[in-house]
Each structure stands twice: as C-alpha cells, then as structure tokens.
Amino acid sequence: EADIYQTPRYLVxxxxxxxxxxCSQTMGHDKMYWYQQDPGMExxxxxxxxxxxxxxxxxxxxxSTVSRxxxxxxxxxxESARPSHTSQYLCASRSGRTEAFFxxxxxxxxx
Amino acid sequence: AQSVAQPEDQVNVAEGxxxxxxxxxxxxxxxxxxxxxxxxxxxxxxxxxxxxGDNLVKGSYGFEAEFNKSQTSFHLKKPSALVSDSALYFCxxxxxxxxGGGNKLTFGTxxxxxxxx
Numbered sequence: 383e384a385d386i387y388q389t390p391r392y393l394v395x396x397x398x399x400x401x402x403x404x405c406s407q408t409m410g411h412d413k414m415y416w417y418q419q420d421p422g423m424e425x426x427x428x429x430x431x432x433x434x435x436x437x438x439x440x441x442x443x444x445x446s447t448v449s450r451x452x453x454x455x456x457x458x459x460x461e462s463a464r465p466s467h468t469s470q471y472l473c474a475s476r477s478g479r480t481e482a483f484f485x486x487x488x489x490x491x492x493x
Numbered sequence: 494a495q496s497v498a499q500p501e502d503q504v505n506v507a508e509g510x511x512x513x514x515x516x517x518x519x520x521x522x523x524x525x526x527x528x529x530x531x532x533x534x535x536x537x538x539x540x541x542x543x544x545x546g547d548n549l550v551k552g553s554y555g556f557e558a559e560f561n562k563s564q565t566s567f568h569l570k571k572p573s574a575l576v577s578d579s580a581l582y583f584c585x586x587x588x589x590x591x592x593g594g595g596n597k598l599t600f601g602t603x604x605x606x607x608x609x610x
Contacts, residue, residue: 388536415598424602425537425583440597472536474598479544481527482585482598484536 385409388473388485395463395492403458403488405473414456415482417472418442425472431456463492495520497586499601506574506608514569514604516584526567527585527598528558537583543567554578574608581605 386407395401405414412433417425417440427440431450445467446460456475460467470489476482496519506512518524525544529537541552548560558569567584584601 417600425600427597430597474537476598479525481539481542482537483539484529486536487534489534 386473386475386483386485388471388488390488391486392489393491395490397464397492399463399492401460401463401490403471403473403490405456405458405485406454407456407475407483408454409475409477409483410453411475411477411480411483412453413476414450415474416440416446416448416456416458417474418444419470419472419487421470429458463490465492468492495524495586495588495599497584497599497601499582499584499604501604502602503605503607506606508576508608508610509573512571512574512578512606512608514582514584514606516567516569516601517565518567518584518586519565520586520588522588524565524567525587526558526560527587528552528556528567528569529583529585529600531581531583531603540569540582574606576608576610579606579608 389404414431416429418428419425426442428444429448431437437448448458468491470487472487473485474482498517527542528540531537541550543550543560551557556571582604587598
C-alpha cells in the first residue's frame with residue numbers, strides 16, 4: 383500500500399464555496415502532482431511541484447491553486463467552486479526513479 | 494514533447510483467453526514506461542515499469558509488458574484473463590533525459606478492459 387492520502391474521498395458543495403482538497407504523503411517524496419479526471423476518462427495534469435515552495439501549472443488550465451509549504455503536504459484550493467469543477471481529483475507523488483504513487487482520489491460534486 | 498497513445502478505448506475478452514492492451518509512445522530520449530490500473534472510484538494502482546534491461550517486464554497480478562524500441566510500443570499482456578481484471582488501464586511515459594519541467598509523467602487516454610464469462 384502506498385502511503386499517500388487524500389481527504390475527503392467524496393465532497394458535495396454548493397456553488398461559490400471555497401474548498402481545499404488535502405493530499406499528504408509519508409514517503410518523503412519531493413515531487414507531487416494533481417490530476418483531474420472525468421469518469422472513465424483520461425487524466426489531465428493540472429499542477430505539480432518539485433519540492434518545497436515550488437509549484438507549476440500543468441498541461442490543463444485550471445482555476446485551482448496549490449501550495450507546497452511542507453514536503454509531505456500538497457493541498458489544492460478552489461476559491462469559488464462552480465459546477466464545471468465537478469470531477470475526480472487525483473494526487474500523486476514520486477522521487478528519483480520510482481514510479482508515481484497515487485492517492486484514492488477525491489470525487490467533487492458542485493451543485 | 495512526449496506523448497502516449499492507447500488506440501483502443503475498450504478491449505473485450507473472454508475469461509481464460511489471453512489479453513493485450515496496446516500502447517505506443519514518443520519521447521526525445523530514452524523512455525521510462527509504466528502501466529497502471531484503475532478500478533471504479535479508486536486511484537491508480539501501479540502494475541509494472543520498464544527502465545532498462547530485459548524487454549519483457551513482469552508485474553503484479555500476472556500481467557507483463559513487452560518493450561519494443563523499434564516499434565516504440567509497450568503493450569500490456571496477460572496469458573489468461575480473469576473477470577476481476579476488468580478495469581481501466583493507463584499507459585504512461587517519462588523521458589529519462591529531460592529534467593525539470595520536462596520530467597513529467599504523461600498518461601495515455603486509457604483503455605477499458607472488459608473480461609466476460
């Protein structure tokens with residue numbers, strides 16, 4: 383089992399609310415990633431980090447923001463959620479030549 | 494730029510028959526290749542990887558994949574499929590040469606495997 387955790391697993395919120403999706407890993411990995419995935423569909427990289435205080439936007443434009451203040455923690459924030467943000471969000475981490483380890487995902491529904 | 498292609502959206506196979514899920518890639522340097530599996534409402538689980546060495550890589554749950562440099566392919570295979578293998582499979586590539594912003598993991602679009610009795 384990979385030691386990477388996402389909370390919450392499921393979240394239903396109203397339009398306009400601010401939300402933060404949590405991602406933590408206990409493996410000491412320097413690289414962390416956020417992917418967005420619609421049901422049964424491809425993954426799109428929206429944010430990544432190569433270390434503390436390092437964050438970059440991914441291949442898919444996203445209204446979300448991320449921070450990396452601690453190695454183990456990589457939260458994703460939506461300042462004002464909209465129905466178009468409804469999706470599954472997957473967090474991953476890796477280090478060196480290892481494969482990426484994924485969390486269980488957060489399924490977000492904005493109503 | 495690196496890319497991965499999974500040409501089949503869905504693969505159907507009868508239980509007990511061999512299965513193949515196709516993947517081709519494009520990188521500027523040497524590839525670092527992966528296969529992941531995803532069950533409904535779950536994250537991705539690592540199956541196997543190729544870095545260097547033998548072209549035939551063995552992974553979890555009886556899966557294996559064959560690296561073919563001349564065809565730039567990394568097809569996933571299993572000699573005898575199980576109903577429980579039904580899931581979404583992703584191929585991914587990373588360029589071993591690139592560093593910094595280029596050293597990202599790029600995923601294919603996924604292939605839905607359906608194994609029936």
